Amino acid sequence: MKRIALVVGLLWSIGMSMTAALAAEGVSYEKAADMLYQVMSANREVYTRVVVQRLSVDEEILVASEHFEDDAGLPLPSQMFRFVAEAVLDNTENFSYSLLSLHPINKKNGPATDLERQGLEHVADNPGENFYGQEELGGERYFSAVYPDYAVVEACVQCHNNHKDSPRRDLSVGEVMGGVVIRFPMD
Numbered sequence: 809m810k811r812i813a814l815v816v817g818l819l820w821s822i823g824m825s826m827t828a829a830l831a832a833e834g835v836s837y838e839k840a841a842d843m844l845y846q847v848m849s850a851n852r853e854v855y856t857r858v859v860v861q862r863l864s865v866d867e868e869i870l871v872a873s874e875h876f877e878d879d880a881g882l883p884l885p886s887q888m889f890r891f892v893a894e895a896v897l898d899n900t901e902n903f904s905y906s907l908l909s910l911h912p913i914n915k916k917n918g919p920a921t922d923l924e925r926q927g928l929e930h931v932a933d934n935p936g937e938n939f940y941g942q943e944e945l946g947g948e949r950y951f952s953a954v955y956p957d958y959a960v961v962e963a964c965v966q967c968h969n970n971h972k973d974s975p976r977r978d979l980s981v982g983e984v985m986g987g988v989v990i991r992f993p994m995d
């Protein structure tokens with residue numbers, strides 16, 4: 809497979825096309841983020857369907873619970889997502905990602921930068937659109953992408969609306985609940 813060369817010979821232009829920065833060789837940051845997003849979102853979907861739905865709903869063998877250790881059950885899909893993202897953070901500096909929301913159950917999952925907030929607002933206000941931008945953090949430049957996370961089934965809104973730590977009680981199916989943020993250092 810062709811090597812992904814992200815930082816070779818970057819061609820910059822100003823304004824809107826800033827977000828479409830292309831590497832002279834390899835793939836753009838945007839394309840690389842899109843591909844990572846496909847993998848993480850397919851992983852979450854498969855874990856939900858093949859593990860959580862089958863073992864907790866269909867077979868009723870294990871509970872899926874936020875307190876899965878105490879309950880000897882399965883971690884929730886959003887927890888699995890965060891655990892893997894944290895493991896990636898331990899293993900590489902090439903990229904990082906997270907599942908965030910403007911109204912998170914877990915305060916750790918709120919926006920931590922201006923771009924994260926702007927991106928989460930953009931995907932919530934413009935259904936179907938992703939958000940791409942650049943930000944400077946600690947003196948380093950980053951490319952960041954935000955993808956909408958939808959309440960695809962009733963279970964999403966049921967659990968979030970009734971959760972004691974949820975700042976929102978009025979989520980409905982089909983709504984954007986948050987977003988996946990993927991970030992690359994640009995060097």
Ligand code: HEC
Pocket residue numbers: 874884886887890907908909911912913914915917957958959960961963964965967968985986987
């Ligand atoms: C059984 C309860 C439950 C269900 C069902 C559920 N969630 Fe969550 N969700 C949680 C909990 C608890 C967290 C916080 C997890 C953590 O510690 O990171 C969370 C985290 C999130 C976050 C990150 C922001 C936050 O609130 O902390 C998003 C976005 C999210 N869920 C979306 C969804 C979507 C979309 C669905 C349906 C496909 C869904 N959730 C289903 C309980 C649930």
